[in-house]
Amino acid sequence: MNLYLGVDVGSVTTKYALVNEEKKVLSSCYLKTSGDPITALKEGLTLIKRHFPSDGEIRGVGTTGSARHLAGVVVGADVVKNEITAHAVAAITLIPEVRTIFEIGGQDSKLIIIRNRVVEDFAMNTICAAGTGSFLEHQADRLRIPIEEFGKLAFEARQSVRIAGRCTVFAESDMIHKQQLGFGKPEIIKGLCEALVRNFINNLATGKNIEVPIVFQGGVAANQGIVRAFKDFFQGKKTIIVPEEHGIMGAWGVAILSMGHERESTVFQGFDVIHKNFENRSFTCEDCPNNCEIVILKEEEKIKALWGSRCGKWVPDLVERKLVETEDVLLEYSEK
Ligand code: SF4
Structure with a gap:
């Protein structure tokens, strides 16, 4: 069986996707990079090996993410692509009629405009942490709430509290101020989700035509509070789809891209990489x-x-x- 491996190494998380010729994801993993991409790459490869089909053979490897060049050398990549292309390919494969992609990861966020299955425009925020997953994680940690429960808690809010979301410093001091005024955690979390969405729209979507369907992907798409904040922002008038594979879309997309590599055979270094120094x-x-x-x-x-x-x-x-x-x-x- 011919298989294709996609690797997406970001500064916060590392994702793998193993794909067959029909572009179906057979196995995947999502790990913390924890400041050590090489260890994360080896751990991910170990997990992929564990579920590797006995009749499978890797025919192509693609890497993406901020450490894509490093990953490309360590794992052996036939194609190395930027995240915009990788995310767009996965979204178009899954939902061919997609017109807009929202992607919020651990350290950055992206808005991609698709027309006729081609990337027409995009914007990327790599500077302001206020619109990213690490900011949410930091605040969840500060409020002593497991990040998995963060989004759910926002649904318990009886009202909205406006949090300044322009930058992390203002957002954090505003949250502390609202806590001191006696607002509960659910209200503050709801306010924070809305602030993140305003930040995303103001930084990335200004002047852009946001057409539906919108596909929301990246690790933060798992947060129901953010999904609802996006729906509320558009007053329920825009369709937002969160794919089941939202966390591994970049890895999936670059695995699909590796199917078109023009080498005679793959440069995949094999699973022995796990044991190399x-x-x-x-x-x-x-x-x-x-x-x-x-x-x-x-x-x-x-x-x-x-x-x-x-x-x-x-x-x-x-x-x-x-x-x-x-x-x-x-x-x-x-x-x-
Ligand atoms: S000599 Fe070349 S490598 Fe060295 S600083 Fe200048 S440009 Fe960079």
Whole structure:
């Protein structure tokens, strides 16, 4: 059986999707990246291996997400695509008539406009944390509410409390102020969900024509409080669909994209990657005012990939010499 693997590595979560030739998801996983994408990649691969069909063979691998290049080297990717394309492909596959995609993940949010099954426009918010899943998680933690119950609690609110959602600092101090005024947790949570939705619309949707159906995806789509806040914002006039696969849409989309790769065979590194040792290092190149941060990925002591040079001067041999020099200087320094 021909299979395709999609990997979406974000700064907060790492997702895998294993897909067959009919683009159906056979297995998937959703893990915390916890600041260590390489470990998250290995853990995800371990889970995928556990449910891997005995007659299955990986024919293509795709990676997406903010650590897509790193994931592409570690796992071995035939295609490396940005999140906009990956999310759009999955949504169009699932709901061909989709016109708008709302995607809210752990660290960023996106609005994608689709017309005739093609991305026509998009906007992405990578700067303001107030409209993301990590902000919600932080506030849930502060209010001592499990994040899974956060959305449900919003439904218990008897009224809405307006929370300033322009930025995390204002939102948090406004929430504390509203608590001090005696408002209950359900009201504050409902207010927070509405603030996040206003933030999303103001930052990403201004001047854009939001046509239906809207597909809402990303980890935050699991939060019923946010779904209802979106529906309320549009006064129930716009259809918002939350797919069952909302958390793994990026991984699913890039797995589908890997089906079209043009190599003779996949560059998938195999499940042995789980047992390999990888090490990440970096240094700042001071050879010109650009001061590029050169990131080095080593696999079992061998340089596997390099990133960050704007001029391309850093090749493995040169980096190896630089690392030896740096180590010599450090040794000399520590011996003094
Ligand atoms: S890598 Fe190239 S562009 Fe970047 S700082 Fe060094 S010399 Fe300049």
